Amino acid sequence: MTSIPKTMKGVRFHSTGDSSVLRLETDIPVPAPGETEVLVDLDYAGVNFIDTYQRGGLYPIKLPATSGREGAGHIVQIGDKVPSSYDLHVGDAVAVFAQGTMAQYVAAPATSAMKLPASVSTRIGAAVMLQGLTAWTMVKDAHRVEKGQCILVQAAAGGTGGLLVQMCKHLGAAVIGTVSTTQKAELARRHGCDYVILYKDQSVQDEVTRLTEGKGCHAVLSGIGKSTFAADLACTRRRGTLVSYGNSSGAITDLKILDLAKKNVKLVRPTLVNYITEREEFVERTSELLDLIAKGAVRVELGGEYGLDTLAAAQDDLTGQKTTGKLIVKL
Ligand SMILES: NC(=O)c1ccc[n+]([C@@H]2O[C@H](COP(=O)([O-])OP(=O)(O)OC[C@H]3O[C@@H](n4cnc5c(N)ncnc54)[C@H](OP(=O)(O)O)[C@@H]3O)[C@@H](O)[C@H]2O)c1
Structure with missing residues (x-):
């Protein structure tokens, strides 16, 4: 098992405003997962309008905040009270719906973590949790x-x-x-x-x-x-x-x-x-979605891949009507 570092890279904002408030920081403490959370070493995160609503103050959030509401990677730690019925294990490739995914690690509620089928990569998994x-x-x-x-x-x-x-x-x-x-x-x-x-x-x-x-x-x-x-x-x-x-x-x-x-x-x-609050609701809709993607009934159009250092540009491109499909960030 690879050791978990104490600090990580990520994009945070300490006040609300335009994209210039986003700060790429290299010394953010890696979160310890709570009893009902999983710690995920993220490969990719998706860029969404909600990131800009939080950053801009339309949707209130406690500051400082780490940007990002979805991502995918591998589980590296599991909280003691994550039910075994969730079937989540260290090493599993998962996609998560969680706050703070524009960083190398995220502590995600286990209720909103979904194991990815072998045919769906973490790149695509990160792109579909929200949109x-x-x-x-x-x-x-x-x-x-x-x-x-x-x-x-x-x-x-x-x-x-x-x-x-x-x-x-x-x-x-x-x-x-x-x-x-x-x-x-x-x-x-x-x-x-x-x-x-x-x-x-x-x-x-x-x-x-x-x-x-x-x-x-x-x-x-x-x-x-x-x-x-x-x-x-x-x-x-x-x-x-x-x-x-x-x-x-x-x-x-x-x-x-x-x-x-x-x-x-x-x-x-x-x-x-409000449609996926309960684990059963989340699992039902996420499984159906991943199945549609796995069998090719729904194709995920990736419209741009960015880095943490260009997240501000990604957000501006999205709100500026310059994009098509899904924007992702490689972590
Ligand atoms: N309710 C939820 O839980 C939930 C979850 C996810 C997303 N959303 C919402 O879904 C919407 C779409 O999100 P998305 O990430 O999929 O974005 P998107 O559709 O990829 O990008 C927004 C598109 O909206 C069109 N648009 C028209 N007027 C616009 C304006 N004044 N400013 C910006 N764009 C404008 C543009 O397309 P054209 O150039 O073709 O006009 C633009 O490319 C957002 O409002 C987001 O908040 C809601």
Whole structure:
């Protein structure tokens, strides 16, 4: 067994602000795993919008904080009270949903650690815990996507959006995707979109109305937040569901509840964590997701690989609409 060092490299922030508050530090104490945690020697971590919400102060976090909410590597230590039924062992390759993964080691709650099948690398494992599980819970729990439905996916070439498109197609739905550029449109089509709207040139609402013969979509899956909320609602059909799962353009602040009554729309504003709080929920959805990836039903598009020293650039690229697919950091 390799010995565990006392200190490690990682990216922390001591105050909130833009990406300049991120500090690459080399002397962060390696955390000791609590009784119900596992210590993971990380190979990769995934970059997510939540990292920027925490760094920027939208989602409060205790400071100083280590960035990162997902990663994958190998277990090097296990807390005394981790149930044997979790089947987690030193040496196992695992993916974790945990705070502080932009560092060489993370102490992760065992409830949110999942053993990876041999066919899924730690590189891919780190890429799917957040966007992948989010996408899968959106189409299973927030709105149950079914054969014959028409679904609008905003940011269809993005990390979560690209996975949503593939999952909706896998579940038998027709998918309309939105993107900002022709390059992104090409990728959205490769993910399986039946129709792609270039929202800078076309009105999303007009196109959806035309394509659905005035009915609108059974569900709208949107992580954009503020800037598309009115259009998202307009594109949802009578008795349909609007799943508003993010704030890429800013948080929605001007919701008028009576607007939902115009078409009896169900509005859901979910976060991943509330779908996978219990170990059984986490295991069920993560196993299903890893199975979809292992059998090739869902392809993970890696849009960029960074180092800890370029994490600030990765976050700026993500929020600056410069990216497609998933951004990862090699540790
Ligand atoms: N609820 C949850 O638990 C949960 C979990 C994970 C992620 N999320 C949310 O999901 C959303 C997408 O996350 P992601 O990591 O998959 O990102 P992403 O979709 O890969 O990147 C965001 C994309 O959104 C589009 N966009 C439109 N307006 C934008 C604006 N004003 N600023 C930035 N981007 C804009 C851009 O695509 P175009 O250039 O094509 O417009 C951009 O590339 C985020 O809001 C995130 O918070 C929520």
